[in-house]
Amino acid sequence: MVIMTGREAERNGIRDSRGRRIDYLRVSLTDRCSFRCLYCMPPEGAPYIPHAEILSYEELLHLCRIAASLGISRYKITGGEPLCRKDAVAFIRKLKTLPGVNSVSLTTNGALLAPLVPELAEAGVDGITVSLDAFTQETFSRVTRSDARLDDILHAMERSRNTGIGLKINMVPLKGINDAEIVPLTRYAMSKGCHIRFIELMPVGRGKDCAGILRVEVQAMLEKTFGPLTPFRERIGNGPAEYLRADGHCGGIGFIAPLSHVFCERCNRVRLTSAGFLKTCLHHEDGCDLKVLIRSGVSDAGLSSAIRNAIQTKPRTHNFAAQAVSGEETPFLMNHLGG
Ligand code: SAM
Ligand code: SF4
Numbered sequence: 428m429v430i431m432t433g434r435e436a437e438r439n440g441i442r443d444s445r446g447r448r449i450d451y452l453r454v455s456l457t458d459r460c461s462f463r464c465l466y467c468m469p470p471e472g473a474p475y476i477p478h479a480e481i482l483s484y485e486e487l488l489h490l491c492r493i494a495a496s497l498g499i500s501r502y503k504i505t506g507g508e509p510l511c512r513k514d515a516v517a518f519i520r521k522l523k524t525l526p527g528v529n530s531v532s533l534t535t536n537g538a539l540l541a542p543l544v545p546e547l548a549e550a551g552v553d554g555i556t557v558s559l560d561a562f563t564q565e566t567f568s569r570v571t572r573s574d575a576r577l578d579d580i581l582h583a584m585e586r587s588r589n590t591g592i593g594l595k596i597n598m599v600p601l602k603g604i605n606d607a608e609i610v611p612l613t614r615y616a617m618s619k620g621c622h623i624r625f626i627e628l629m630p631v632g633r634g635k636d637c638a639g640i641l642r643v644e645v646q647a648m649l650e651k652t653f654g655p656l657t658p659f660r661e662r663i664g665n666g667p668a669e670y671l672r673a674d675g676h677c678g679g680i681g682f683i684a685p686l687s688h689v690f691c692e693r694c695n696r697v698r699l700t701s702a703g704f705l706k707t708c709l710h711h712e713d714g715c716d717l718k719v720l721i722r723s724g725v726s727d728a729g730l731s732s733a734i735r736n737a738i739q740t741k742p743r744t745h746n747f748a749a750q751a752v753s754g755e756e757t758p759f760l761m762n763h764l765g766g
Contacts, residue, residue, distance in 0.1 A: 441497045441498045441499065441734075441735065441738055442738075443707075443738050443739055443740075443741040444739050444740065444741070445692075445741075445743060447692070447693070447694055447695065447741070448498075448695060449498075449499065449695055449696065449697055449738050449741070450498060450499055450500050450501055450695055451499065451501045451502075451503070451666070451695045451696040451697075452491070452494055452499050452501070452502050452503070452696065452697055452698070452699060453502075453503045453505050453696060453697075453698045453699070453765050453766070454487060454491065454502055454503065454504055454505065454522075454698075454699050454765070455505050455506055455507065455509075455698070455699065455700050455701040455763070455764065455765035456487075456504060456505070456506055456507070456509040456512045456515055456518070456701055457481065457506045457507040457508070457509065457511055457512040457701050458473075458475055458476050458481075458506065458507045458701055458702075458760075458762050458763050459475055459506070459507045459508065459511045459512070459762075460506060460507040460508040460511060460536070460762055461508065461511065461538060461573055461575070462508065462536050462538070462571040462572065462573045462575070463571065463572035463573065464536075464558075464560070464570055464571055464572070465569075465570055465572070465601065465604070465633065465636070465637055466599060466601065466628055466632075466633050466634045466636070466637045466639075466761075467632065467633055467634075467760070467761045467762055468632075468633060468760065468761075468762055469633060469760075470572055473760050473762065473763075476701065476702050476763070480702050480718075481701045481702060482699075482701065482702070482703045482718060482721075484514065484517075484518045484521070486703065486718070486721055486722075487518065487699075488518070488521055488522065488525070489721065489730075490699065490703075490717055490721065490730065490734075491522055491525060491528070492525050492526075493727055493730050493731050493734060494699075494734060495525050495526060495527030495528050496526070496527055496731065497731060497734060497735065498527070499527075499697075500527055500528060500529040500530070501529060501530045501531075501532075502522060502528060502530065502531045502532070503531075503532050503533070503534060503765075504518075504519060504522075504531065504532070504533045504534070505533075505534045505765030505766055506701070506762065506765060507701070507762045507763075507765075508535065508536050508538070508539070509533060509534070509535060510533075510535055510538075510539040510540060510543060511539065516543055516546045516547055516550050517550075519531055519533070519547065519550045519551075519552055520549075520550035520551070523550060523551045523552075530553040530554075531551070531552060531553055532552060532553050532554035532555065532556065532593075533547070533552055533554070533555050533556070534555075534556040534557075534558065534597070534765075534766065535555065535556070535557060535558070536557070536558055536571070536575075536580075537557040537558075537559065537579075537580035537583045537584065538573070538575045538579070538580065540555070540557070540580075540583035540584075540586075540587070541579065541582055541583035541586055544583065544586040544587050544590055544592070545590065547587075547592065548590040548591070548592055552592060553593065554592065554593040554594070554595065555587050555592050555593070555594055555595075556594075556595040556596070556597050556624075557580065557583070557584055557587075557594065557595070557596055557597070558596075558597045558598075558599075559580060559584075559596050559597070559598060559612065560598050560599050560601065560605050560608075561577065561605050561608050561612075562577075562608040562611045562612040562615060563577070563608060564576070564577045564578075566604065566605050566608055567580075569604065570601070570604060570605060584596075584619075584621075585619075588619060588621065593621075594619075594621045595621060595622045595623070595624060595664075595681075596612065596616050596621060596622070596623045596624070597623075597624050597626055598612060598623065598624070598625055598626070599625075599626050599627075599628055599639065600625055600627075600628075600639060600640035600644075600645050601628065601637050601638065601639060601640070602637075602638035602639065602640050603638070604637070606640065606648075609625070609645060609648055609649070610648060610649065610652050613649055613652075613653070613680065614652075616678050617653075617673065617676040617677075617678045619678070620677045620678050621678050622663060622664075622670070622678050622679040622680075622681055623678065623679075623680055623681065624668050624680075624681035624682065624683055625642065625645050625680075625681070625682050625683070626683045627639050627640075627641060627642060627682075627683065627684045627685055627686045627687060628640075628686075629685055629686070629709070629747050629761075630747055631709070631710075631747075631759070631760075631761050631764075632759060632760035632761045632762075633760065633761075634761070639686075641684070641686065641687045642682045642684040642687050642688060643687065645682070646671075646682070649673070649680060653673035653674075653676070654673060654674055655674075656671035656672065656673055656680060657671060657672060657674075658670070658671055658672075659671060659672050659679045663679050663681070664681075666683070666695075666696070667683055667685075667690040667693065667694070668681035668682060668683045669681065669682050669684075669688070670682075685745065685747055686747055689744060689745075691743065691744035691745060692744075694708075694741075697714075697737075697738060697741070698764060698765060699717070700763060700764060700765070701763070701765075702718060702763075703716065703717050703718025703719075703721065704716050704717070704718070705717050705733075705734060705737050706764065707737055707738060707740070707741040707742065708741060708742040708744075708745060709745060709764065710742075710745035710746060710747060711742045711745070713737070713740060713741070713742055714737050715733050715734070715736070715737035717730065717733065717734070720733055
């Protein structure tokens with residue numbers, strides 16, 4: 428395998444057949460989670476993938492090393508709940524040291540975060556996103572269907588901020604469930620100077636059982652309270668979020684709006700599931716089973732070309748808006764994919 432230097436890989440990158448540069452990989456460490464978010468997991472939980480089917484940390488690092496050599500330089504650690512997997516922080520520390528890896532961030536529900544914050548800071552994590560869909564205990568329990576305490580999540584966020592780790596909040600607005608908490612949570616994020624992002628509910632897995640709220644409605648709600656939102660000047664983050672700001676506040680208000688503002692032509696990402704499938708679009712089944720290849724002893728050059736080929740055939744766009752109308756099922760749950 429020819430390993431490019433970090434700079435060469437950055438320059439050459441890897442492009443799909445439509446010329447989109449792919450430099451971001453979401454790596455799911457596990458499908459397990461102690462929450463049962465209304466839009467993500469069934470209340471009784473879903474059958475977990477057997478341990479033997481989950482990639483080991485060595486296998487994950489092996490694949491990430493090859494991905495990095497192809498110019499994929501930014502990594503998001505996800506799940507299920509990534510911090511449910513033992514030694515997740517040690518994995519992050521190792522991933523950070525791979526040549527060509529420029530940034531490693533984490534998305535978490537925050538339940539196990541507080542005691543791990545110092546270790547994560549020391550491992551060099553570049554950012555933490557906490558998924559938080561409520562600002563009262565009642566709504567938090569209703570959405571997560573867990574016995575976790577909202578105060579513990581807020582405490583973990585405060586600890587992360589105090590260590591200087593960049594912190595973002597992700598909220599999925601849900602009609603009739605957390606509408607009334609959109610403004611208070613935004614006010615909280617603003618008071619802490621951290622970015623908050625609103626994600627339109629996708630009809631994936633259990634997402635079709637709930638009603639989301641479109642960006643236009645959330646933005647109108649926020650503007651009623653905070654005044655007109657204007658575009659953020661600097662570019663924030665690696666992804667599809669479009670950031671606005673309220674006058675006098677430093678935190679950004681981001682919108683990830685796959686239904687109302689399709690961003691596929693700017694898509695820069697692929698996903699590696701905990702079972703080792705490289706998924707090239709959240710909505711479609713296209714991709715490549717890297718676990719089968721790595722476990723059958725395929726060489727690094729073979730793995731590298733399998734990743735390239737899969738990326739080449741990345742689908743042009745998702746079709747969530749049409750699916751939301753048709754009610755058609757997706758054959759996967761979000762905790763298997765990592766969001
Ligand atoms: N457990 C971690 C967490 O909650 O951040 C990581 C995995 S979770 C699947 C990643 C993200 O996907 C979360 O921000 C969650 O809100 C989002 N998500 C899950 N199902 C979704 C859906 N149907 N539509 C939109 N976002 C969804
Ligand atoms: Fe767990 Fe995250 Fe899914 Fe909620 S969204 S059930 S925290 S994986």
